[in-house]
Amino acid sequence: MLRTPYLTLAAVVVLGLVLLAVDMAVQPPASAPPAAAPPPAEAAATAPAAATPPTTAPAATTFPPRVRYVGDVVSDGSTIPVAVTVDGDHAKAYVCDGHHVEAWLQGPAGAGVLDATGRNGNHLTGHLEGDRLTGTVHLAGRADAPFTASPTTDARSGVYRQSGSGRTTGWIVRGDAGQVGLSHDGSGAVTPPPPLPVAGPLPAGVVPVDGTTDVLAAS
Amino acid sequence: MSNTEPRPAGSPATDDDPDTAPVGPFPGVTSPGRGALPALAVPVLGGLALAVVLGVYGRLHEPGTVAVSVAGFSGPAYVKAWLTTVAVLLAVVQLVSALNMYGRIGHASPSWVSTLHRWSGRLAVLVTVPVVVHCLYVFGFGYDSPRVLVHSLAGCLFYGAFATKMLSLPRRDVPGWTLPVVGGVVFSALVALWLTAALWLFTTRGVHL
Numbered sequence: 001m002l003r004t005p006y007l008t009l010a011a012v013v014v015l016g017l018v019l020l021a022v023d024m025a026v027q028p029p030a031s032a033p034p035a036a037a038p039p040p041a042e043a044a045a046t047a048p049a050a051a052t053p054p055t056t057a058p059a060a061t062t063f064p065p066r067v068r069y070v071g072d073v074v075s076d077g078s079t080i081p082v083a084v085t086v087d088g089d090h091a092k093a094y095v096c097d098g099h100h101v102e103a104w105l106q107g108p109a110g111a112g113v114l115d116a117t118g119r120n121g122n123h124l125t126g127h128l129e130g131d132r133l134t135g136t137v138h139l140a141g142r143a144d145a146p147f148t149a150s151p152t153t154d155a156r157s158g159v160y161r162q163s164g165s166g167r168t169t170g171w172i173v174r175g176d177a178g179q180v181g182l183s184h185d186g187s188g189a190v191t192p193p194p195p196l197p198v199a200g201p202l203p204a205g206v207v208p209v210d211g212t213t214d215v216l217a218a219s
Numbered sequence: 220m221s222n223t224e225p226r227p228a229g230s231p232a233t234d235d236d237p238d239t240a241p242v243g244p245f246p247g248v249t250s251p252g253r254g255a256l257p258a259l260a261v262p263v264l265g266g267l268a269l270a271v272v273l274g275v276y277g278r279l280h281e282p283g284t285v286a287v288s289v290a291g292f293s294g295p296a297y298v299k300a301w302l303t304t305v306a307v308l309l310a311v312v313q314l315v316s317a318l319n320m321y322g323r324i325g326h327a328s329p330s331w332v333s334t335l336h337r338w339s340g341r342l343a344v345l346v347t348v349p350v351v352v353h354c355l356y357v358f359g360f361g362y363d364s365p366r367v368l369v370h371s372l373a374g375c376l377f378y379g380a381f382a383t384k385m386l387s388l389p390r391r392d393v394p395g396w397t398l399p400v401v402g403g404v405v406f407s408a409l410v411a412l413w414l415t416a417a418l419w420l421f422t423t424r425g426v427h428l
Contacts, residue, residue, distance in 0.1 A: 003389060004337075005384075005385040005386070005388035005389055006385065006386075006389065008340075008341050008344070008385055009381075009382060009385035009386070011341075011345070012344055012345065012348055012381075015345065015348045016348050016351065016352055019348065019349055019352040020352050020355075020356060023352065023353075023356045024356075165363055166361060166363035166367075167363070185363065185364070185367075191423065191424075
């Protein structure tokens with residue numbers, strides 16, 4: 001009787017440690033060393049990439065040097081905007097519905113094929129079909145979903161990102177079709193960010209995502 | 220200088236002696252007697268150690284990207300907000316039952332009140348554990364905004380004070396004000412945690428599961 005508070009304290013500590021261990025166990029190993037993960041993925045992805053183009057993309061087999069694709073993922077009967085930037089041999093992708101679904105992905109691109117991975121096992125693969133990009137998105141907790149995206153020549157269309165002091169914000173600008181975005185401040189909640197101006201200078205800290213942007217970096 | 224505070228024997232009041240002892244009146248204050256404040260040392264140091272360990276882990280640990288989620292909720296933020304809300308409701312039971320046990324509410328304190336106090340407390344702290352694990356693992360100790368800083372500090376204070384309370388309870392040699400004061404700190408810290416996270420979420424993102 002006298003000792004039950006010690007038991008309560010011990011039970012709380014043990015429960016906390018068990019939950020912590022479970023969280024550590026389900027952590028995908030790929031995201032643990034963010035800097036070290038891409039090279040092996042690149043090696044793995046470019047090998048099949050060299051073999052697949054003749055069968056999957058007979059028309060266009062190479063990406064333009066710098067290209068932005070904007071399109072939609074069809075997931076569970078609804079569409080979620082997606083934008084992909086291919087810059088040299090780097091692909092960066094952002095899937096965002098402007099409400100609660102978002103995913104940043106990046107990976108190698110080459111020979112008309114790209115393979116981008118994100119956190120939580122998120123994964124996007126795409127290949128050129130004509131000048132359009134088509135492929136599959138796997139988002140954690142959802143069924144694999146197909147997407148199609150078209151290259152855009154509109155100056156403002158594409159993926160934008162702002163990251164710093166704990167807050168990460170992403171936008172997909174879709175030209176005349178408007179824009180979507182999500183912002184989170186590290187508390188687990190997401191809020192819609194202010195829309196980007198359709199022309200003129202970008203707000204401070206907002207950058208168009210290109211091949212050098214690390215979209216999986218912690219802010 | 221008029222100094223009516225009880226002082227431990229062996230520490231005579233001098234004019235340059237700062238008033239470090241708690242300033243009353245506290246219910247049931249008895250003269251601490253020799254060894255009473257040292258008796259508090261173990262619980263207080265234990266609580267401090269836990270609070271510091273949580274804060275340091277939260278600061279040094281590289282935030283994870285994934286944590287176990289619960290079905291039926293729109294996201295981990297809402298799971299945590301509702302668990303914290305449950306804990307706060309149980310904490311109100313704690314406050315009322317404690318006031319009753321200390322004779323501040325009602326004329327008598329039936330024996331089931333202390334059982335209610337014990338079990339509501341155990342349940343309250345247990346439902347906070349998944350929340351703090353998620354907070355620590357995914358976010359860590361943050362100070363990006365006053366809200367986040369207050370929340371981080373309150374989280375460390377809450378578990379430190381809880382540990383102090385658990386370590387004080389079995390001891391018969393701590394001063395009479397120990398449990399009300401430490402319990403009050405636990406309660407206040409939990410309410411601060413709820414205000415800076417759950418209420419913030421409910422007001423900015425709406426009240427739903």
